[in-house]
Amino acid sequence: MRLVVNGEPTVLEPAPASVAELLVRLRVPLERVAVELNGEIVTRAERAGRPVKDGDTVEVVTLVGGG
Amino acid sequence: MTIKDTPLQLGPITLASRLIVGTGKYKDLDETADCLRLSGADMVTVAIRRVPPKKEGERSLWDVIPPSMHILPNTAGCYTVDDCLRTARLGRELLGERGKLVKVEVIGDEKTLFPDVAATIEATRALVKEGFVCLPYVTDDPVACLRLIDVGAAAVMPLAAPIGSGLGIRNPHNLAIILEVVKAKRPDLPVIVDAGVGVPSDAARVLEMGVDGVLMNTAIAQASNARLMAEAMRDGVRAGRAAYLAGRMPMKLYASASSPLQGLIHAR
Numbered sequence: 001m002r003l004v005v006n007g008e009p010t011v012l013e014p015a016p017a018s019v020a021e022l023l024v025r026l027r028v029p030l031e032r033v034a035v036e037l038n039g040e041i042v043t044r045a046e047r048a049g050r051p052v053k054d055g056d057t058v059e060v061v062t063l064v065g066g067g
Numbered sequence: 068m069t070i071k072d073t074p075l076q077l078g079p080i081t082l083a084s085r086l087i088v089g090t091g092k093y094k095d096l097d098e099t100a101d102c103l104r105l106s107g108a109d110m111v112t113v114a115i116r117r118v119p120p121k122k123e124g125e126r127s128l129w130d131v132i133p134p135s136m137h138i139l140p141n142t143a144g145c146y147t148v149d150d151c152l153r154t155a156r157l158g159r160e161l162l163g164e165r166g167k168l169v170k171v172e173v174i175g176d177e178k179t180l181f182p183d184v185a186a187t188i189e190a191t192r193a194l195v196k197e198g199f200v201c202l203p204y205v206t207d208d209p210v211a212c213l214r215l216i217d218v219g220a221a222a223v224m225p226l227a228a229p230i231g232s233g234l235g236i237r238n239p240h241n242l243a244i245i246l247e248v249v250k251a252k253r254p255d256l257p258v259i260v261d262a263g264v265g266v267p268s269d270a271a272r273v274l275e276m277g278v279d280g281v282l283m284n285t286a287i288a289q290a291s292n293a294r295l296m297a298e299a300m301r302d303g304v305r306a307g308r309a310a311y312l313a314g315r316m317p318m319k320l321y322a323s324a325s326s327p328l329q330g331l332i333h334a335r
Contacts, residue, residue, distance in 0.1 A: 006117040027121045032129050034115075034161035036153070041160050059117065061157050063128050065099065066114025066143050067089030067230065067262075067284030 089284025228263025267303025274307025
């Protein structure tokens with residue numbers, strides 16, 4: 001499966017079934033990120049039930065230092 | 068002497084300290100943690116960015132912000148209303164109950180980082196409708212501050228000087244006018260000076276004028292000794308607020324002797 005994750009073309013085989021599975025595969029701290037799928041927020045509660053499709057664009061963000 | 072003061076109220080959040088500090092530009096996370104503590108602040112600002120690749124066991128900003136501190140996510144780096152709204156929504160999703168507030172920041176110029184005022188007003192209007200408590204960063208423009216109140220801002224945050232410049236208060240008269248017009252319209256609405264402060268006397272000076280709070284990052288983080296500057300800023304803000312509450316003496320053009328004129332041992 002080809003995705004664009006945080007601006008980077010990413011190939012994941014086997015394909016993750018859900019946003020929740022994708023996040024585990026990306027090895028991000030699950031409780032410390034927010035996710036946007038094709039420009040739309042996927043809440044924590046929706047992650048397990050939201051499928052990921054070939055060609056999707058995913059943004060995974062967190063807190064960083066700022067003023 | 069203990070200061071008898073009402074706390075700073077930002078929407079639903081009550082802050083004992085009138086200093087809000089940023090979390091960027093520190094040398095490392097230990098310095099960040101120490102400065103947050105030493106500043107005495109109850110609220111910190113953070114930015115929302117793409118998650119960096121995870122390194123096992125590595126600490127992140129999450130680990131050094133005490134659970135007792137309020138978090139104010141910003142929309143720094145956004146140049147359009149849409150990007151600002153997206154970033155604000157991601158911040159709220161990320162922080163859950165801790166993410167009710169947002170520092171609305173829509174930049175209009177890369178070199179000065181001055182805000183795009185029209186876009187800031189539009190973004191604030193949209194975010195207020197979505198239930199955000201909006202604290203917009205804005206130019207030191209009294210009319211812009213009034214327009215932000217019209218669209219539902221919970222506070223206005225005029226700059227003292229460009230972000231990260233440390234120039235201090237470039238236009239104290241505009242700040243005085245902002246205080247006058249904002250308080251005339253909404254006496255309870257906080258005015259917070261955000262950006263440009265360089266030294267504690269800058270912070271003290273705006274607090275002395277009646278500004279409700281100060282938000283700063285670089286002035287602490289880029290000091291040679293950031294920890295000592297965090298304490299100095301804490302004291303500067305406290306002194307400025309105390310002086311405002313104490314009420315300054317009236318200014319006079321000519322001298323007024325402090326020692327009695329009676330009982331002099333010589334004739335005048």
